[in-house]
Amino acid sequence: MNATANANLFSRLFDGIDDPTRLAIETLDGQHISYGDLIGRAGQMANVLVGRGVKPGDRVAAQTEKSVSGLVLYLATVRAGAIYLPLNTAYTLNELDYFIGDAEPKVVVCDPLKAAGISTIAAKVKAKVETLGADGRGSLTEAADQAGKEFATIIRGNDDLAAILYTSGTTGRSKGAMLSHDNLAANSLTLVDYWRFTDKDVLIHALPIYHTHGLFVASNVTLFARASMIFLPKFDPDLIIRLMARATVLMGVPTFYTRLLQNPALNRESASHMRLFVSGSAPLLADTHREWTERTGHDVLERYGMTETNMNTSNPYDGERVAGAVGHALPGVTVRVTDPETGKVLAPETIGMIEVKGSNVFKGYWRMPEKTKSEFRDDGFFITGDLGKIDDNGYVHILGRGKDLVISGGFNVYPKEIESEIDAMPGVIESAVIGVPHADFGEGVTAVVVCHPTAKIDEGTILKGLDGRLAKFKMPKRVFVVGELPRNTMGKVQKNILRDKYKDIYAKG
Numbered sequence: 437m438n439a440t441a442n443a444n445l446f447s448r449l450f451d452g453i454d455d456p457t458r459l460a461i462e463t464l465d466g467q468h469i470s471y472g473d474l475i476g477r478a479g480q481m482a483n484v485l486v487g488r489g490v491k492p493g494d495r496v497a498a499q500t501e502k503s504v505s506g507l508v509l510y511l512a513t514v515r516a517g518a519i520y521l522p523l524n525t526a527y528t529l530n531e532l533d534y535f536i537g538d539a540e541p542k543v544v545v546c547d548p549l550k551a552a553g554i555s556t557i558a559a560k561v562k563a564k565v566e567t568l569g570a571d572g573r574g575s576l577t578e579a580a581d582q583a584g585k586e587f588a589t590i591i592r593g594n595d596d597l598a599a600i601l602y603t604s605g606t607t608g609r610s611k612g613a614m615l616s617h618d619n620l621a622a623n624s625l626t627l628v629d630y631w632r633f634t635d636k637d638v639l640i641h642a643l644p645i646y647h648t649h650g651l652f653v654a655s656n657v658t659l660f661a662r663a664s665m666i667f668l669p670k671f672d673p674d675l676i677i678r679l680m681a682r683a684t685v686l687m688g689v690p691t692f693y694t695r696l697l698q699n700p701a702l703n704r705e706s707a708s709h710m711r712l713f714v715s716g717s718a719p720l721l722a723d724t725h726r727e728w729t730e731r732t733g734h735d736v737l738e739r740y741g742m743t744e745t746n747m748n749t750s751n752p753y754d755g756e757r758v759a760g761a762v763g764h765a766l767p768g769v770t771v772r773v774t775d776p777e778t779g780k781v782l783a784p785e786t787i788g789m790i791e792v793k794g795s796n797v798f799k800g801y802w803r804m805p806e807k808t809k810s811e812f813r814d815d816g817f818f819i820t821g822d823l824g825k826i827d828d829n830g831y832v833h834i835l836g837r838g839k840d841l842v843i844s845g846g847f848n849v850y851p852k853e854i855e856s857e858i859d860a861m862p863g864v865i866e867s868a869v870i871g872v873p874h875a876d877f878g879e880g881v882t883a884v885v886v887c888h889p890t891a892k893i894d895e896g897t898i899l900k901g902l903d904g905r906l907a908k909f910k911m912p913k914r915v916f917v918v919g920e921l922p923r924n925t926m927g928k929v930q931k932n933i934l935r936d937k938y939k940d941i942y943a944k945g
């Protein structure tokens with residue numbers, strides 16, 4: 437096999453690069469890292485990893501704050517033919533014990549502040565520990581600085597693994613989604629095309645890099661396009677609005693957009709240099725989409741993906757970006773909606789289980805062959821667990837996770853339908869509809885609502901507003917007005933926390 441045929445994602449990203457002096461990454465503290473620098477640094481770090489005994493197929497786990505060195509670690513791991521395993525910085529030692537025990541990495545990279553606790557866990561699987569702090573320094577970079585930049589990228593096949601990402605696991609144990617070199621490369625190349633990325637683009641990178649959105653979508657797409665990114669340690673609305681003056685693309689979760697809209701500096705002028713705003717990882721409220729268009733003159737482009745599948749659908753670049761819809765299946769991806777029980781394919785506009793197939797879809801769950809088998813159909817479609825429909829124009833609509841479906845009195849209630857009605861009421865910011873145990877109905881439809889601070893809204897107002905707009909069985913039995921909804925770092929509303937909080941409200945006696 438010659439070098440150009442190497443399916444290693446690193447080779448596909450960088451082999452034959454025409455201009456290594458081109459800017460790849462800039463940081464707030466004034467670093468300007470060219471493509472050549474990035475390749476050299478990845479070479480140095482790959483040499484360190486190999487020196488620590490990392491072989492093709494070994495796992496390298498990382499729980500580190502966001503830094504360029506953290507991104508280099510990902511590239512170096514892939515380059516060395518090993519499997520990158522990023523871990524959410526919020527995970528506690530107890531959770532890390534599970535992930536590290538399950539994945540048995542050869543090396544664990546962590547923040548120097550956490551090294552003591554993590555070393556005990558790593559020792560159980562005989563993993564070596566290296567440190568990397570928020571400033572990008574630690575034992576790993578110290579060793580890398582001394583290592584050679586040359587490294588012969590390890591040859592890998594399309595189906596060999598490049599990464600394992602653990603799913604958030606709100607029900608049951610987290611599962612390690614195994615992603616191959618081709619899964620990642622194929623999906624990124626599709627997105628470069630679909631979103632018209634070029635080497636003129638400048639991405640504002642404000643997402644974490646332990647999740648598919650910031651790690652693969654944002655970083656890989658930028659690097660494949662030979663574009664550059666401004667690497668921010670965290671989301672900062674004032675700074676982002678200032679950076680828009682010289683950037684072209686922002687990728688964000690919906691909370692980025694709602695928070696940017698709260699900033700008076702956001703307007704047509706401040707957004708005039710931008711060409712694309714992408715949203716995903718959680719539903720963007722139709723209201724947010726419309727408000728964004730009014731304020732900036734740009735329609736947010738919403739897309740839908742998940743850890744296991746990379747990106748599945750996207751609103752079009754040129755055509756209509758429909759508020760509340762996640763767009764069409766991407767080229768090379770097939771999306772269908774089926775009856776969750778029988779697997780029978782359903783007609784357009786019918787709600788069912790979303791299933792996907794394509795080169796984007798993962799290779800299964802790490803060390804969980806039974807779980808993997810049960811989540812794929814015999815014809816290779818992955819059962820996403822998301823309920824939704826495909827409309828007559830081919831746009832996919834997500835109605836929520838299957839596990840969030842409410843079954844009340846034997847009827848299916850799709851939370852999104854009720855949430856949309858509530859969200860459309862004046863004074864309401866957003867809502868979450870959940871099912872909680874109910875002695876008569878099995879589950880009682882329950883709404884948790886966030887209102888504008890000045891709005892005078894209570895349970896009675898919401899119920900009155902819904903009266904006559906929803907079938908009786910869909911009507912919430914109780915409505916709670918709260919200050920905010922619980923969210924994880926990717927902006928997803930944590931309905932499991934709400935279900936737990938309100939679990940006793942319909943208890944008899």
Ligand code: AMP
Nearest residue numbers: 716717718719739740741742743822834
């Ligand atoms: P994760 O694996 O953390 O990326 O979460 C994937 C899940 O996020 C999907 O299965 C969907 O339930 C949800 N999701 C991602 N993008 C969207 C979107 N644009 N609209 C609604 N839900 C989304």
